[in-house]
Amino acid sequence: MSPLSTLTPLTVKKSSPARNRLRGGARYAPTLATVGLFIAMFAVGAGMYPSFLSGQVFLNLFIDNTFLIVLAVGMTFVILTGGIDLSVGAVVALSMMVSATLLQQGWNPGAVIVLVLLIGGGLGLLMGLVIQYFDIQPFIVTLAGMFLARGLCYVISLDSIPVTEGFFTGMAQAQIPLPGDLFVSPGVLLALGIVTVAFFVLHHTRFGRTVYAIGGNEHSAMLMGLPVKATKILVYALSGLCSAIAGILFSFYSLSGYSLAAQGMELDAIAAVVIGGTLLTGGTGYVLGSVVGVLVLGIVQTFIAYDGTLSSWWTKIVIGGLLLVFILLQRLFARKAG
Amino acid sequence: MKSLLKHRLAWPVIALAALLLLNQVFKPDFMSLRMQDGHLYGSLIDIMRNGAPTILIALGMTLVIATRGIDLSVGAVVAIAGAASCAYIAASPEPGSPVTAATAVLIAVVAALALGVWNGFLVSTIGVQPIIATLVLMTAGRGVAQLITGGQIVSVSNDSYKSIGAGYLFTLPVSILITAAVFALAAVLTRRTALGTLIEAVGINPVASRLAGLRARNIIWIVYVFSAVCAAIAGLMISSNVTAADANNAGLYIEMDAILAVVIGGTSLAGGRYTLVGTVVGAFIIQTLTTTVYTLGIPPEVTLVFKALVVITVCLLQAPKARNLLSRLKAAPKPAAQEAAKEKVAI
Numbered sequence: 001m002s003p004l005s006t007l008t009p010l011t012v013k014k015s016s017p018a019r020n021r022l023r024g025g026a027r028y029a030p031t032l033a034t035v036g037l038f039i040a041m042f043a044v045g046a047g048m049y050p051s052f053l054s055g056q057v058f059l060n061l062f063i064d065n066t067f068l069i070v071l072a073v074g075m076t077f078v079i080l081t082g083g084i085d086l087s088v089g090a091v092v093a094l095s096m097m098v099s100a101t102l103l104q105q106g107w108n109p110g111a112v113i114v115l116v117l118l119i120g121g122g123l124g125l126l127m128g129l130v131i132q133y134f135d136i137q138p139f140i141v142t143l144a145g146m147f148l149a150r151g152l153c154y155v156i157s158l159d160s161i162p163v164t165e166g167f168f169t170g171m172a173q174a175q176i177p178l179p180g181d182l183f184v185s186p187g188v189l190l191a192l193g194i195v196t197v198a199f200f201v202l203h204h205t206r207f208g209r210t211v212y213a214i215g216g217n218e219h220s221a222m223l224m225g226l227p228v229k230a231t232k233i234l235v236y237a238l239s240g241l242c243s244a245i246a247g248i249l250f251s252f253y254s255l256s257g258y259s260l261a262a263q264g265m266e267l268d269a270i271a272a273v274v275i276g277g278t279l280l281t282g283g284t285g286y287v288l289g290s291v292v293g294v295l296v297l298g299i300v301q302t303f304i305a306y307d308g309t310l311s312s313w314w315t316k317i318v319i320g321g322l323l324l325v326f327i328l329l330q331r332l333f334a335r336k337a338g
Numbered sequence: 339m340k341s342l343l344k345h346r347l348a349w350p351v352i353a354l355a356a357l358l359l360l361n362q363v364f365k366p367d368f369m370s371l372r373m374q375d376g377h378l379y380g381s382l383i384d385i386m387r388n389g390a391p392t393i394l395i396a397l398g399m400t401l402v403i404a405t406r407g408i409d410l411s412v413g414a415v416v417a418i419a420g421a422a423s424c425a426y427i428a429a430s431p432e433p434g435s436p437v438t439a440a441t442a443v444l445i446a447v448v449a450a451l452a453l454g455v456w457n458g459f460l461v462s463t464i465g466v467q468p469i470i471a472t473l474v475l476m477t478a479g480r481g482v483a484q485l486i487t488g489g490q491i492v493s494v495s496n497d498s499y500k501s502i503g504a505g506y507l508f509t510l511p512v513s514i515l516i517t518a519a520v521f522a523l524a525a526v527l528t529r530r531t532a533l534g535t536l537i538e539a540v541g542i543n544p545v546a547s548r549l550a551g552l553r554a555r556n557i558i559w560i561v562y563v564f565s566a567v568c569a570a571i572a573g574l575m576i577s578s579n580v581t582a583a584d585a586n587n588a589g590l591y592i593e594m595d596a597i598l599a600v601v602i603g604g605t606s607l608a609g610g611r612y613t614l615v616g617t618v619v620g621a622f623i624i625q626t627l628t629t630t631v632y633t634l635g636i637p638p639e640v641t642l643v644f645k646a647l648v649v650i651t652v653c654l655l656q657a658p659k660a661r662n663l664l665s666r667l668k669a670a671p672k673p674a675a676q677e678a679a680k681e682k683v684a685i
Contacts, residue, residue, distance in 0.1 A: 084469070134653070134654055136653050136654075137607050139408075139469075139597075140649075140653060143594055143598070143649075144649045144653070145646070146594075147642045147645050147649065148642070148647070150642050151639075151644070154640070154641075155639060158639055267476070267477055270473070271477060280470050281467065311484070313481040313484035313585075314481065316477055316481030316484075317478045317481035317482060319477050319478070320477040320481065323473065323474045327474065331464055331465060
């Protein structure tokens, strides 16, 4: 199966079943605006640089951002319930450190991956339990989680640890050829697989509907007899798991573990989700929108790389500006809808 | 009411006392202060001096949180303030003169005023959630700071400028005196005038306070501007202490420390009642924690784990207490009351 065929049904799905369920164009407006923005940016890039208009440049957006896509998927679930997870960047770094260290000691890569997923999911579960049962703001709990995970990285090692293990380097170098001299990395397939699963879970399962219901109105969801408690806890466990997967994907990408890696990645993930059209108050948003949000962030970086004269800090300024525009857009549509 | 306030501050104070005692046990001369060249030295002074920027920012953050807001942009403001003032000094024809230093400070404060007005505009006029409104400046601000410094670390040599963060006045470090002055100003303005009550009113119920004829918008504007100015002063301290502006790392994660200080101090993130004294105690706890790690001989890389565990413990200690208090005050279940409050915000 070619990865392109995984791509196409995704974009088709987006417009058909979801639209039937949710009425009102306003709900789609922010996400559609993001898609429009992405296409416009790609067109401008193609106009400015002839080599921009190639399938590989587009695919590279995925290859370079697999971990961010997976993070944004987890973050979308959390934000849809009206929560926030600040720990994701630190959990990514912890996953990288744990896998790099254990691989160096000769562990089996399969065992390492399972362990890393357990650690990430476990940390998320723990944070979810604290948030639910002690009734402390997600902001504070995940902040503490961020300190804990980042601190554990420092405890493991302050130095960068290279990954030389065969499976990981194989995954880093592997290219899956596509027609037309194009290729993607195995990580892209994994990330898109996760997006597909997340899409299905969010729109076609009870769990997904409960997530939306909690974000809409937690109290009403509780009165309706929905499993609010369990869902809220699970959402954080899910985000932790996604962070661990993202950590492994980032290991494939960078082939090292470094305790300062992925700093500020939680902001990128939140920005991608917001730009993708998910409301931070919860209840409205799409996982596919978040993926487009990641692609927009990716294309900003590509632009700056192509330009060559712009310094890296323009990325931050542009992302901040985009965040602002989309927040204002959301306000506008929220007012219209209300 | 008085016993309640006492109760609120009890845990943070006990935690701080326990931490200081722990240090005293492991380092017998911990509490001692000595005079040298007319300057006071000692671990306690160090804690106050190193904690000064965090305390300043936490003071601003307390008022923002009291209005049910949050200001994530303070770290970026720290970077911008340091970058703007150092870039000005470095580029001026007389980089050593006190006038240049004063102008640099003015530039930083004016920049902070503008940034505070910007945050306040997004939150009060446009009605964006505070966490997102300030996220914009948090993301873009560091980029702006790097733009100002051109991505370099700008070092300056100006004695007047250096004294902000590293100087001494009346035997005490200037940074401590500045922080004390800001604290006194904030305490007098909010506790001796109606401002404090108005801030609490906005935090407890924005809609009701607006219906009561209160200009909630202006109050919100004031707290974000105050927070930004506090952050700018902290930024001046940090950059003057090392006589350089580092747009990348100055004030990195300081917003997290400040928010923790506020929460540990006993101010609820849900807004309403706040305590400036509690915030100062909270900030001291955070700074003392760092010192304790060194005193106990724990490797410094464990500091963050240690901090995380303390934060979790303090939060857990406060959570059930709050729950008990509420259930005692009202027979109604807590989630219902909270939901009602949330719905009010949504309107």
